[in-house]
Amino acid sequence: MNIFKRIFKIGEAQANKAVDNLEDPITMTEQGIRDMKADLNKSVEAMAQVKALAIRSKNERDEHESKAKDYESKAMLILKKAHSGDMAVEEADRLAKEALAKKEEAQQHANRAAADTEKFEKNVSQLKDTIETIKGNITNWENELKTLKARVKVSDATKNVNKQMAELDSxxxxxxxxxxxxxxxxxxxxxxxxxxxxxxSKSVDDEIDAAADMSESKLDDDLAKLKEQLGIKKDEA
Structure with a gap:
């Protein structure tokens, strides 16, 4: 039970540490809930058995109380017969005493059955409270398990990202x-x-070809400059 207390304190700062210390918190928590459901089934079965005992004791109480009243009624009837002369007084007293003894015995059984009934009904009430508590805990734990699963996913994703960042060699x-x-x-x-x-590595021919690869206007200008240097006039050309 201590492990569940550690797991389900989700809002506290130690929750992440508790999850890290567990090998598999989700599996362990789910197993714990399954165990609690098994305990719940056992408690329900036990309550049913105790309730059956309470019903049986109550029936026995009612039966013995009815017998006690019946023996008391018979003793009164016998005494009335003796009083009216229908029965000898001594015989009537003897039978009346026997009836009263039977009445006392039946009443004792009734009292014992009543005590058992009260005890069993109290046990049933306690078991019922326990069952309701277990049901409430299971519901809460199942809801918190959903939260825990989500937190584990976020934690794993964050851990992986941080791990990758930490392993980067800047x-x-x-x-x-x-x-x-x-x-x-x-x-x-x-x-x-x-x-x-x-x-x-270019040859002379390559250089001549490269030099010859000029526009017509550039060649005309070069020719005019050359003639000017030689003193040749345009008309003479």
Missing amino acids: AGTVSMLERMKEKVAQEEALAEAYGDLANT
Whole structure:
């Protein structure tokens, strides 16, 4: 029962610690509720048995009380017969005493049965209160189990996220990024070096072809400048 007290104090700060200390709080709680339902069934069965005893005792009480009254009525009837002369007084007294003795014996049985009835009915009342308490506890625990399941899910999700965050190596990540930047810079420099080598490996014909690949207007301007340097006039051309 102590374990349930630890589990179901959901609103308290120690609840999370209690859940962490349990290997499987959900399974253990569900098993505890099943055990309580089994106890409830046993209590209901016990109450039914005690109630049956109470009913039987009550019936015995009523039966013996009826016998006691009957013997008392018979003793009175015998005495009346003796008084009226229908029976000898001595015989009437003897039979009346026997009837009164039977009455006393029946009354004792009735008293005992009444005491048993009172005791059994008290037990039934106590068992009924216990059953109602168990029912209420089971209902509360089932409701709190739903809350506990939700809390466990949230707790697990939060724990996993926090664990992942805690396992992140920020220093290692920065170092990796720096190495990648350095590698990219090296690759860029290597590409530029290959470009320079490609340019220096061009032949003279390639250079002439590249130089010749100019627009017509640019060639005309260059030709005019060349003639001007040679002193050749446009008309002479």
